[in-house]
Amino acid sequence: AQSVAQPEDQVNVAEGNPLTVKCTYSVSGNPYLFWYVQYPNRGLQFLLKYITGDNLVKGSYGFEAEFNKSQTSFHLKKPSALVSDSALYFCAVRALNTGGFKTIFGAGTRLFVKA
Amino acid sequence: DTEVTQTPKHLVMGMTNKKSLKCEQHMGHRAMYWYKQKAKKPPELMFVYSYEKLSINESVPSRFSPECPNSSLLNLHLHALQPEDSALYLCASSQEPGSPGNEQFFGPGTRLTVL
Numbered sequence: 001a002q003s004v005a006q007p008e009d010q011v012n013v014a015e016g017n018p019l020t021v022k023c024t025y026s027v028s029g030n031p032y033l034f035w036y037v038q039y040p041n042r043g044l045q046f047l048l049k050y051i052t053g054d055n056l057v058k059g060s061y062g063f064e065a066e067f068n069k070s071q072t073s074f075h076l077k078k079p080s081a082l083v084s085d086s087a088l089y090f091c092a093v094r095a096l097n098t099g100g101f102k103t104i105f106g107a108g109t110r111l112f113v114k115a
Numbered sequence: 116d117t118e119v120t121q122t123p124k125h126l127v128m129g130m131t132n133k134k135s136l137k138c139e140q141h142m143g144h145r146a147m148y149w150y151k152q153k154a155k156k157p158p159e160l161m162f163v164y165s166y167e168k169l170s171i172n173e174s175v176p177s178r179f180s181p182e183c184p185n186s187s188l189l190n191l192h193l194h195a196l197q198p199e200d201s202a203l204y205l206c207a208s209s210q211e212p213g214s215p216g217n218e219q220f221f222g223p224g225t226r227l228t229v230l
Contacts, residue, residue: 042223
């Protein structure tokens with residue numbers, strides 16, 4: 001079965017410090033991995049994805065993620081956090097289902113960046 | 116235009132009402148999705164349309180009825196809903212239904228309250 005785990009409900013960092021939001025996955029076959037961010041009362045916004053190639057993926061707003069096949073992880077990182085990065089972050093994997101591909105989301109991690 | 120729009124933003128309805136949610140995209144995407152999201156939870160997939168045909172129904176109760184009149188529009192017809200159906204309903208689209216590496220573009224959602 002395909003699944004995504006985000007082990008932390010909440011991550012707290014100080015503005016200017018590096019941040020990491022953790023994600024591990026379980027898939028059969030090649031993983032197609034995504035990070036989305038959700039601000040209050042808004043839809044999800046795509047940040048970045050890993051399909052193949054370089055293990056370090058760069059995305060929007062200065063975020064990047066490192067794909068680690070041996071640890072089945074896809075952690076989201078940013079070198080210097082901003083207060084405006086405070087939001088709900090979802091890791092996701094695309095999984096083949098009958099009739100097409102569905103997205104399986106992790107439970108989400110709430111990021112608080114303190115000024 | 117890289118936007119998915121949803122109307123209305125908010126909807127309050129009684130359990131005997133009939134209402135519809137509307138979603139529109141003009142990015143030429145051929146896959147469209149309905150999700151239900153409860154507070155602080157990940158989105159739950161409801162339906163997937165692929166080339167205007169229903170390809171995935173995640174065992175959604177028949178009081179929810181999707182419709183895809185053309186490649187740009189997606190509707191969700193609501194009838195005889197229950198209070199537990201109150202949630203944020205998100206529409207999304209992606210470029211090619213058969214490509215798992217395509218990210219999804221989400222609308223801002225409709226906040227539904229069932230009284």
